[in-house]
Amino acid sequence: MMIELQNLYKKYGSKVVINGITEKIETGEFFVILGPSGAGKTTLLRILAGIEKLDNGKIIVDGKDVTNLPPEKRNVAMVFQNYALYPNMTVYDNIAFPLKMRHMKKDEIEKRIDRIATLLKIKDILHSPVTKISGGQQQRVAIARAIVRDPSFYLLDEPLSNLDARVRFTARGELKRIQKELNGTFIYVTHDQKEAMSLADRIAVLHEGIFEQVGKPEELYEYPKTKWIGEFIGDFPMNFLPGSIINEDGIEIGFRPEWTLLGGEFKGIVESIESVGENIYLFCKVKDSSVVIFSKQRYDVGDEVSFSITKYRKFKDGILIKDDKK
Numbered sequence: 623m624m625i626e627l628q629n630l631y632k633k634y635g636s637k638v639v640i641n642g643i644t645e646k647i648e649t650g651e652f653f654v655i656l657g658p659s660g661a662g663k664t665t666l667l668r669i670l671a672g673i674e675k676l677d678n679g680k681i682i683v684d685g686k687d688v689t690n691l692p693p694e695k696r697n698v699a700m701v702f703q704n705y706a707l708y709p710n711m712t713v714y715d716n717i718a719f720p721l722k723m724r725h726m727k728k729d730e731i732e733k734r735i736d737r738i739a740t741l742l743k744i745k746d747i748l749h750s751p752v753t754k755i756s757g758g759q760q761q762r763v764a765i766a767r768a769i770v771r772d773p774s775f776y777l778l779d780e781p782l783s784n785l786d787a788r789v790r791f792t793a794r795g796e797l798k799r800i801q802k803e804l805n806g807t808f809i810y811v812t813h814d815q816k817e818a819m820s821l822a823d824r825i826a827v828l829h830e831g832i833f834e835q836v837g838k839p840e841e842l843y844e845y846p847k848t849k850w851i852g853e854f855i856g857d858f859p860m861n862f863l864p865g866s867i868i869n870e871d872g873i874e875i876g877f878r879p880e881w882t883l884l885g886g887e888f889k890g891i892v893e894s895i896e897s898v899g900e901n902i903y904l905f906c907k908v909k910d911s912s913v914v915i916f917s918k919q920r921y922d923v924g925d926e927v928s929f930s931i932t933k934y935r936k937f938k939d940g941i942l943i944k945d946d947k948k
């Protein structure tokens with residue numbers, strides 16, 4: 623289903639949380655809303671679900687205005703961080719529950735659960751009590767229960783955050799596969815930029831009530847529209863130095879640690895070091911600024927390093943200058 627957000631606006635008391643969001647989310651798209659804690663991500667999702675009322679704006683789903691429809695009339699699937707399974711039921715009964723509530727026939731329920739259990743690879747635990755399965759499996763059951771109804775679109779609020787890092791990694795791949803197989807329109811909220819980068823067809827960065835940038839993960843990484851996004855996206859924040867180092871005053875240049883090479887015209891002093899596998903990141907003082915430089919070589923704190931910048935973007939007043947080719 624195609625979802626159009628038209629000038630969405632929401633405040634709590636005098637605090638404006640959503641301040642004019644307009645965007646089109648395409649059918650079958652994995653759309654991730656990324657933002658720091660308190661940015662309004664959950665509020666936006668609750669608005670889309672119909673749990674929270676808008677102060678202004680419209681939500682159009684496949685050409686139909688659903689702005690004033692209650693949650694049960696929107697036919698959306700929701701998976702939240704704190705999914706609550708019914709502890710005294712089996713996996714099967716948990717998934718069947720929303721269908722029974724709709725008085726679906728027993729053989730139709732069986733057919734649907736079989737399909738969804740195959741999709742989520744939980745067929746072998748269907749008759750286990752939910753208290754006897756792992757956290758990762760419980761998460762799958764929660765997803766199965768949410769999507770078994772054939773919803774129009776899917777809202778997911780940090781559904782993987784309860785899982786430990788390793789399971790989460792596999793779960794991401796699985797979720798992406800499920801989304802593609804269902805050809806579902808997924809709207810997924812997270813504060814974890816790594817998760818966003820690995821899952822999204824497009825990411826919308828929610829900051830100060832607006833989508834500050836919407837784009838493919840690589841666009842956000844390569845061409846962050848603002849300094850704030852450059853710092854927020856990436857394993858390390860983008861580095862910034864005054865334009866004077868390339869003889870251009872009044873601007874700043876932004877570059878990623880990965881866009882540096884050891885040896886070259888710039889000099890810094892190593893202040894601290896972080897190793898990530900084989901890669902070493904050197905935190906250096908360069909004049910009055912701090913920058914992170916990528917290195918394959920080991921250094922000690924206090925060493926002087928010289929480096930060059932292979933690629934950079936120009937920013938003026940915190941905003942990307944578009945016509946920059948280097």
Ligand SMILES: Nc1ncnc2c1ncn2[C@@H]1O[C@H](COP(=O)(O)OP(=O)(O)OP(=O)(O)O)[C@@H](O)[C@H]1O
Binds near residue numbers: 634659660661662
């Ligand atoms: N029902 C409410 N009444 C008043 N203020 C609220 C209400 N719900 C949320 N807020 C405020 O709105 C802002 C956005 O909250 P929201 O939970 O949407 O952020 P979030 O981006 O999902 O954060 P997190 O990542 O921490 O879950 C916060 O400042 C929060 O305190």
